[in-house]
Amino acid sequence: MNSPVRSLDMVEGAYANDYGLLTPSRMPNTLSVAGLAATLVAALYCGWGNHSLPDFAAWSSTLWMCVALFSAALITPKAFAPGFLLSLLPFLIAWRVAAMNDALVMVWVASIAAVPLLLQFADCVLSDLRRDRNKPGAWLGLLLWQATIVRMYFGLNELCHSSEKIFAGLGWFHRLETGFQGFGLGEVAAYFVVLGGLIEFASAVSVGLGLFARLGAFVSLVYFLVATVGFGGEWSRGYAWASAGGGGWEYVMLLMVVFAGVMVTGAGKFSLDGWLLRRGWMPRRLRWLAFNEKGARHTGQENDAE
Numbered sequence: 001m002n003s004p005v006r007s008l009d010m011v012e013g014a015y016a017n018d019y020g021l022l023t024p025s026r027m028p029n030t031l032s033v034a035g036l037a038a039t040l041v042a043a044l045y046c047g048w049g050n051h052s053l054p055d056f057a058a059w060s061s062t063l064w065m066c067v068a069l070f071s072a073a074l075i076t077p078k079a080f081a082p083g084f085l086l087s088l089l090p091f092l093i094a095w096r097v098a099a100m101n102d103a104l105v106m107v108w109v110a111s112i113a114a115v116p117l118l119l120q121f122a123d124c125v126l127s128d129l130r131r132d133r134n135k136p137g138a139w140l141g142l143l144l145w146q147a148t149i150v151r152m153y154f155g156l157n158e159l160c161h162s163s164e165k166i167f168a169g170l171g172w173f174h175r176l177e178t179g180f181q182g183f184g185l186g187e188v189a190a191y192f193v194v195l196g197g198l199i200e201f202a203s204a205v206s207v208g209l210g211l212f213a214r215l216g217a218f219v220s221l222v223y224f225l226v227a228t229v230g231f232g233g234e235w236s237r238g239y240a241w242a243s244a245g246g247g248g249w250e251y252v253m254l255l256m257v258v259f260a261g262v263m264v265t266g267a268g269k270f271s272l273d274g275w276l277l278r279r280g281w282m283p284r285r286l287r288w289l290a291f292n293e294k295g296a297r298h299t300g301q302e303n304d305a306e
Contacts, residue, residue, distance in 0.1 A: 015274035024123035035113030057169035155208025165197030210271020266291030
């Protein structure tokens with residue numbers, strides 16, 4: 001019989017055995033920090049210089065960029081995975097708010113700042129794959145990164161919808177309030193706009209960043225079922241997303257399939273869940289909300305996290 005393979009020789013799943021190694025090997029963090037600092041300056045200019053960012057949008061963009069810069073400058077050098085994720089989310093919110101309000105100076109600066117962030121992430125992925133290439137089942141490492149990229153994209157995509165509801169300014173808020181009144185919500189439409197924005201923001205944090213990812217994926221799945229069955233009407237318009245009258249259920253089903261997959265497995269090692277698990281900072285009674293303990297047990301990681 002073949003001897004069992006030690007967990008340290010296996011491709012990592014629920015979390016990284018050493019988060020000090022899960023980091024870019026070539027792309028310097030200084031470029032990302034510089035890009036985020038430039039985007040913060042652009043937010044200040046667009047908010048209080050040329051006033052292309054109106055009212056609350058100016059404050060939300062500026063404050064979110066402060067969070068992004070703080071995380072990139074102080075957290076990322078010590079722990080790349082949580083620092084990168086905690087700088088990416090606020091950066092994407094601010095970028096989206098700028099685009100929705102046609103704050104072109106900030107949009108262009110943020111577009112340039114996104115390049116080193118993307119290169120940092122790509123460098124981290126490739127460096128991790130190079131470390132795993134001689135391990136048993138190395139191809140699983142590539143598969144896990146594929147799942148991570150899909151999860152992050154669909155999770156963080158919810159920021160686009162959340163931002164327009166609660167961060168993009170009063171103009172966009174009242175526009176959506178009017179749209180929600182068309183669903184027959186009347187005077188409570190504004191509350192539903194805020195509620196929808198908060199749930200979508202929570203979905204982005206939970207699924208996109210991987211914080212109690214299984215719970216967040218379940219909530220996201222239920223949310224889209226309620227929103228589309230109860231209000232949107234996508235399931236009655238046929239399959240194609242480009243169907244007349246507002247689109248069919250094609251895109252909704254795509255979202256639900258991705259969320260269902262995350263609900264089964266959890267977020268994986270490039271996540272806040274993985275980092276918290278490895279640090280021993282997640283209470284055992286809550287771990288099932290973050291990752292599939294039965295799956296982790298087969299790699300030995302479930303015991304390592306004790």
